[in-house]
Amino acid sequence: MADEPSEPILELRGINKSFGPVDVLKRVDFSAYPGQVTALVGDNGAGKSTLVKCVSGTYTIDSGEYLFEGRQVHVHNPRDASSLGIEIVYQDLALADNLDIVQNMFLGRERLKGIVLNESSMEQSAQETLASLSVRTVKSVRQRVSSLSGGQRQTVAIAKAVLWNSKLVVLDEPTAALGVAQTAQVLDLVRRLADRGVAVVLISHNMNEVLQVADRIAVLYLGETAAQVARSEVNQQQLVELITTGGLGTDRPGATNGVPA
Amino acid sequence: MTTPESPTTPREPDVQTDAANERAIVASTAPVEGGTTDYLRNYVRRLRGGDMGSLPGVTGLIVLAIVFSLAHPQFHTIFNFGNMFTEGTATIFIAMGLVFVLLLGEIDLAAGYTAGVASAVMIRLMVGYNWSWWGTIPAALVTGLLIGFIVGWLVSKVRIPSFVVTLSFFLAFQGVMIYIVQNGKGQKGDIRITDRVVNAFANEQMPKWAGWFVAALVVAGYAAVKLLAALARRRQGLAAEPIGVNASKIAVLAVISFFIVYLLNQNRAPNKNPVAQNVNGKIVFVKPSIEGVPWVVPVLLVLFVAGTFVLSRTRYGRHVYAVGGNEEAARRAGIAVDRIRISVFVLSGFMSAVGGIMIASNVQSVSVANYGGNTLLLAVGAAVIGGTSLFGGRGRLIDAVIGGAVVEVIQNGTANLVNGQNSSAVQFIAVGLALLLAAAVDALSRRRAGSTGMG
Incomplete structure (x- = not known):
């Protein structure tokens, strides 16, 4: 929004994280910019999930710098992250099936009138948010989440991030379980989210999807940053090479670390 | 023991189901736009979708009442009608507490003997130390709260499954109750209550x-x-x-x-x-x-209204449902899951103590025999028959009231119908089968909800 697109809203420098003897993240650098979709890609075990959990405060980093809006911050738990304006939309969505859409979108941050829940205020805001994202697939915000399709659930989870005016939204494999039409809808929503000035981080295994929607691409390889490039700088072949070997052509920084057979 | 239904498997992704879903959306739980006929149509659709609500309980209640009235004229006398209120309400108090526990997908098998220990504390202070009702009733309630807190702490902090914790206490509290009744100052054994206020709940x-x-x-x-x-x-x-x-x-x-x-x-x-x-x-x-x-009725009403308000209108109630529906989602939303879990056992302990006082009031005495295993099972049965799910996330206090009425009608009806030595055998079998039937309805409606995408 007001932020200069050239200034990253989130900047991670030299992040290290290990679990006992296993170094999962090694000097990882990562940036995300307002109004842009930054794809975070990498093979299984490359450290994507760990990196996201460090961003969200589920894990605390061992060392390295965590800068948000240019200032160094310490994120020790998910609450710290959400008070900064960071929202993570998890792969398993973290929605309560027995609650309706409004109740899920406001979960943990309910609006009150005295000690009583202010249902109509919450319902109106939820409706407005979905409308502002041009979501038409959801008819009533009072239907239970258990009655929603995968795409609709994803939509609710993303709308939740918008509702809370999040500055950075991390989407963990949002289309992994979706069919063609719903994937298109969700990617459309991802784009609209970025167009509102939100910094979007998209974790995905799907190359086509990444190349279609991302503005920037960050590649992790065996716990290290293999590349951070603009979408225009790579083609699909190069991207696949970065993911599988950690480098391009003869330059293979990851090869010395021992590629599993 | 949280809900086994995980949200990790989103439903069929193709466009057709999406369209089907949109049609199904109209059958949402909340108020819908449109006239009364639309409303009824939605209600029927919701039933078909497996969301039965109180319907099985209410139907059961009506059918049973008709059957017993036809089979045994004594059943529908106003004397018996009044009796059922004073006999059946204790179960409802305990069941209302259990609803909170069941909402988290947990169980409190100790509820019956929590009631027993609380009333034993009450009677010992009454006969041994001459405490009046305004001392003994709060003492019983505090006993219930404390027991609930210990159970909740063991379940949520030490992480012992609630089934095991409360099964242990089911046995241990039986002993504690016997000990309090058989020891200390004053009368021992089957102790008569002389306090007029305590007796008044069920007898005035x-x-x-x-x-x-x-x-x-x-x-x-x-x-x-x-x-x-x-x-x-x-x-x-x-x-x-x-x-x-x-x-x-x-x-x-x-x-x-x-x-x-x-x-x-x-x-x-x-x-x-x-x-x-x-x-x-x-x-x-x-x-x-x-x-x-009977005075027990307004007491029941006050606790029912207060509990329903808390569950449906407050942030705390919302969080109870959220933890029962998806514990991980609740945790990520910043809800203090452990505190919620402890609190439901505290509430269950409190309501058990209230139930215990009402059992004592009804028979005007406290003895170990009145708090046996069936006190608890009747209460669990009441909650489940009324429509509270054993799997967590679904239930209301009205379930405890409707289910409690069904349980009381079965007990009372069979007791009147079958006299003699087989009377209690038939009662046990009838209530047991009713509980099994209710649990089957619960499990089947869940399965149906899963397959139609409506929960």
């Missing part, structure tokens, strides 16, 4: 006018809440329940409430022949009379 009646007043208050309160909410929603341009539906719900409640008060206000004494009584040294002949609403 409200004045007739007070019964009418309570019924009027209930109906007026319900109408006010319903209509004000509907008006507010319309003003804000939100879909609201049709006025016709509101009005009929209020009318049904009014008819039931006033009819119950009317019946209870009749003189239900089985033998109305005058009996000799000694009044101030003079022998006078008095016509025995039992009329009016």
Whole structure:
């Protein structure tokens, strides 16, 4: 929004994280910019999930710098992250099936009138948010989440991030379980989210999807940053090479670390 | 023991199901735009989708009442009708506490003997230390709260499954109760209650006018809440329940409430022949009379309304449902899951203590025999028969009330129908089968909800 697109809203420098003897993240650098979709890609075990959990405060980093809006911050738990304006939309969505859409979108941050829940205020805001994202697939915000399709659930989870005016939204494999039409809808929503000035981080295994929607691409390889490039700088072949070997052509920084057979 | 249904498997992704879902959306749980016919159509659709609500419980109650009335004329006398209120309410108190626990997908098998220990504390202080009701009743309630806290702490902090914790306490508290009843100052064994207030809950009646007043208050309160909410929603341009539906719900409640008060206000004494009584040294002949609403009923109403308010209108209640629906989602939303889990056991302990006091009041004594294993199982049965899910996330306090009524009708009906040595055998079998049936309805409706995408 007001932020200069050239200034990253989130900047991670030299992040290290290990679990006992296993170094999962090694000097990882990562940036995300307002109004842009930054794809975070990498093979299984490359450290994507760990990196996201460090961003969200589920894990605390061992060392390295965590800068948000240019200032160094310490994120020790998910609450710290959400008070900064960071929202993570998890792969398993973290929605309560027995609650309706409004109740899920406001979960943990309910609006009150005295000690009583202010249902109509919450319902109106939820409706407005979905409308502002041009979501038409959801008819009533009072239907239970258990009655929603995968795409609709994803939509609710993303709308939740918008509702809370999040500055950075991390989407963990949002289309992994979706069919063609719903994937298109969700990617459309991802784009609209970025167009509102939100910094979007998209974790995905799907190359086509990444190349279609991302503005920037960050590649992790065996716990290290293999590349951070603009979408225009790579083609699909190069991207696949970065993911599988950690480098391009003869330059293979990851090869010395021992590629599993 | 949280819900096994995980949200990690989103439903079929193709466009067709999406369209089907959109049609199904109309059958949402909340008020829908449109007239009364739309509302009814949605209700039927919801039932088909597996969301049965209170319907099985209410149907069961009506069918059983008709069957027992036809099979045994004594069943539908007003004397027996009044009896069922004083006998059955203790189960409902315990069941209301259990609803909170069941909402998290947990279980409190110790609830029956929590009631026992609480009433043992009450009676020991009464007969041993001459405490009056205003000391002994709070002492019993605090005992319940403490027990609930210990159970909740063991379940959520030490992470022992609630089944094991409460099964252990089911055994241990039986011992504690026996110990308190058999030791200490004052009477031992089967101890009679002499405190008039404690006995009054189940054995004394409200004045007739007070019964009418309570019924009027209930109906007026319900109408006010319903209509004000509907008006507010319309003003804000939100879909609201049709006025016709509101009005009929209020009318049904009014008819039931006033009819119950009317019946209870009749003189239900089985033998109305005058009996000799000694009044101030003079022998006078008095016509025995039992009329009016038993005092236990307003107590039940207050706790029911308070609990329903907490569950449906407050942040705490919302969080209880959220933890029961998806514990991980609740945790990520910043809800203190452990604190919620402890609190439901505390509430269950409290309500068990209330139930224990009412059991004691009904029989006017405290003895170990009155708090056996069936106290608990009847309460669990009541909650589940009423429609509270054993899998967590679904349940209301009204379930405990409806289910408690069903359980009491079965118990009372079979006891009257089958006399002699097999009476209690038949009671156990009947209630056991009813519980099994209710659990089957619960499990099947869950499966149906899964396959139709409506939960």
